[in-house]
Amino acid sequence: MTTKSNKPIRCVLVLGGGIAGATVAERLGRAGLDVQWVEKEPVIGGQAAAMGCKAADVCLRCHVCVATDRLKAALHAPRVRLNTRSKLVALVPGNNGAAYRVTLRTEPNIIRRERCIGCGLCVAVCPEHCISVKYPALHGGVPVLDLPLCRRTRDKACDRCAKACPVQAIDWKEPTQNRELDVDAVVVATGHEPFHPGPMGTFGYGVIPNVISGLDAEHQLAGQHRITRLSDGSAPRRVAFIQCVGSRSEHAHRRPEDTNYCSTVCCAYALRMARRIQHDAPDTSVTVFYMDIQNFGKDFESFFAACQKTMTFVRARPVEIVAGSEGAVVIAYEDQEKGAVNKAEFDLVILSIGIRPAPAARALADCLRLAVDQEGFLGIKGTAGLPQTHCRNIFVAGTCGNPQDIAATIGQAEAVCAEILKQA
Amino acid sequence: METILCKDLDPKFKFDVAAYPGGENIKLCYACGTCTAACPVAGIDEEFNPRKIIRQVLLGMRQQVLKSPLIWRCIQCYACYATCPQNVKFRDIIQALRAMAVKEGHVDADRLKDVKEVNSLAVKIQQNLINKLVTDKAAYAAQKKRFEEVNAN
Ligand SMILES: Cc1cc2nc3c(=O)[nH]c(=O)nc-3n(C[C@H](O)[C@H](O)[C@H](O)COP(=O)(O)OP(=O)(O)OC[C@H]3O[C@@H](n4cnc5c(N)ncnc54)[C@H](O)[C@@H]3O)c2cc1C
Ligand code: SF4
Ligand code: SF4
Ligand code: SF4
Numbered sequence A: 001m002t003t004k005s006n007k008p009i010r011c012v013l014v015l016g017g018g019i020a021g022a023t024v025a026e027r028l029g030r031a032g033l034d035v036q037w038v039e040k041e042p043v044i045g046g047q048a049a050a051m052g053c054k055a056a057d058v059c060l061r062c063h064v065c066v067a068t069d070r071l072k073a074a075l076h077a078p079r080v081r082l083n084t085r086s087k088l089v090a091l092v093p094g095n096n097g098a099a100y101r102v103t104l105r106t107e108p109n110i111i112r113r114e115r116c117i118g119c120g121l122c123v124a125v126c127p128e129h130c131i132s133v134k135y136p137a138l139h140g141g142v143p144v145l146d147l148p149l150c151r152r153t154r155d156k157a158c159d160r161c162a163k164a165c166p167v168q169a170i171d172w173k174e175p176t177q178n179r180e181l182d183v184d185a186v187v188v189a190t191g192h193e194p195f196h197p198g199p200m201g202t203f204g205y206g207v208i209p210n211v212i213s214g215l216d217a218e219h220q221l222a223g224q225h226r227i228t229r230l231s232d233g234s235a236p237r238r239v240a241f242i243q244c245v246g247s248r249s250e251h252a253h254r255r256p257e258d259t260n261y262c263s264t265v266c267c268a269y270a271l272r273m274a275r276r277i278q279h280d281a282p283d284t285s286v287t288v289f290y291m292d293i294q295n296f297g298k299d300f301e302s303f304f305a306a307c308q309k310t311m312t313f314v315r316a317r318p319v320e321i322v323a324g325s326e327g328a329v330v331i332a333y334e335d336q337e338k339g340a341v342n343k344a345e346f347d348l349v350i351l352s353i354g355i356r357p358a359p360a361a362r363a364l365a366d367c368l369r370l371a372v373d374q375e376g377f378l379g380i381k382g383t384a385g386l387p388q389t390h391c392r393n394i395f396v397a398g399t400c401g402n403p404q405d406i407a408a409t410i411g412q413a414e415a416v417c418a419e420i421l422k423q424a
Numbered sequence B: 001m002e003t004i005l006c007k008d009l010d011p012k013f014k015f016d017v018a019a020y021p022g023g024e025n026i027k028l029c030y031a032c033g034t035c036t037a038a039c040p041v042a043g044i045d046e047e048f049n050p051r052k053i054i055r056q057v058l059l060g061m062r063q064q065v066l067k068s069p070l071i072w073r074c075i076q077c078y079a080c081y082a083t084c085p086q087n088v089k090f091r092d093i094i095q096a097l098r099a100m101a102v103k104e105g106h107v108d109a110d111r112l113k114d115v116k117e118v119n120s121l122a123v124k125i126q127q128n129l130i131n132k133l134v135t136d137k138a139a140y141a142a143q144k145k146r147f148e149e150v151n152a153n
């Protein structure tokens, strides 16, 4: 329950630099509140920033571009202080009327974004290839350093990047900092983890090159604007999607959490990807293996009807995927019309993976003393409204609270802002 | 297409199956067919289909299911059980159906024992063939032919 605090909300801690956190940070900053925005990675963006546009001849409303625009706007919003490579380490009752006193730990970013001119010289000289540009649409050419790969973290001498940098933006001396802040409210927007299909051994992910996940396909769309086979880089002629991988199953992941829920985003993104593939190469056949297609939004029905004209929908959950000859992939399933086992061959299989709670969500919930639902998402859900945290002025927004798409995430983040601004 | 007459259906059937230990998840079935695709018996026997048997139970086809020889063909291997996304435990449902078939007088109680005997005989035949395969390929081919001839009758 969020009871009214005595003091108006002036300063807000926003945890998470995905689309949910960005929406909250930007809205509140523009409304004149002080925002401390915390992201654990060196750059903001979250999952959506690494996804690709799925427009065919017309926009298919996957909202990936909307997310990019929102994230960009948040980077330039007034009164928003961004702390990258930072984490919340403690939260206690606050002083001077503030609701909470929080401790943030900031690890060094190494590459100082305020100095970097995005020339890319460091990227070229690093012998371990640990410097790369992430989300250029958001951050231009400013690169990030993947510390675990860097020679210096393995006690070896190396300063090639620092020597190459023309503007001394690479700073190895910056220390790890702990800072204490008083805040009036906390918004938790720490997002989700896309399901990793590796534990579903019979589906061959990570073993058969032409079995990829929906996330891999998203990354391909973002990077190269088309979906290709990993084995030879060719455009597939026969594509299969397998729905509900990692969702709606008691068994799929063999983790302690309850995983028997619909991730709500994968039917929509898979069909949009399929449309995109058939738009780029109209003679590509698409087969969708599904249990039932979950329709969301008022346009989905007509979109689905259009998909049914050009794609084959097979009601079955495959039991096994094996490698065929010349990079082909064979799917074994029950052909329910015949009532018998069938094997069908494809050039590329895309596993429509779903949304899982982030592995660190429970530790964060402990730190904040937040309620967690039975699936491991944050906050307790009623029949309507925002997830309830049962902590004063602590709010949950986005996929850390529920599996949901970008549009719903933005909507929920806006609703959290409205709650906060009521008390500002 | 098979015609099913409502007057022949017993809506209580699925509750009776669900009341048996191991049968409790039958109503969760998605009809996704993973069990059938995984089942080694369905792989060689087009008549045997776990998903269909579950549908028949849910529809209430009590007489057809319990009288049918199909429920005795399962080899209790757990493949359906391990792959089902809804933890329907079809292997255990087969046990429930067999117990009900006995209880409701469709077969005599010896059937349960006899089927166990058949299963262990089948495993012995498999062992025999595999041992020959490993030690003596010619003997394996001869033995296999013999079993195939016996099996054809
Ligand atoms: C394969 C796939 C395809 C998808 N395709 C689409 C699509 O086409 N259209 C669509 O609308 N939706 C799509 N979605 C859903 C979409 O990804 C989510 O709706 C969206 O990313 C949710 O944003 P978020 O801010 O809640 O979380 P995230 O994007 O996960 O962002 C969370 C951020 O918080 C940071 N963080 C985590 N923990 C901490 C911490 N303790 N402290 C500080 N920071 C932290 C993370 O590093 C990350 O930057 C797809 C999802 C998947 C899995
Ligand atoms: S060399 Fe320096 S300025 Fe150039 S991209 Fe690297 S950090 Fe930025
Ligand atoms: S959205 Fe579709 S693919 Fe994803 S879990 Fe739900 S039904 Fe399965
Ligand atoms: S695998 Fe499970 S859910 Fe799917 S049809 Fe078989 S029993 Fe039903």
Ligand code: SF4
Pocket (backbone or CB within 6 Å): B035, B038, B039, B040, B041, B042, B050, B073, B074, B075, B076, B077, B078, B079, B080, B081, B090, B091, B094
């Ligand atoms: S337990 Fe029976 S029904 Fe299940 S897979 Fe094995 S043989 Fe088939």
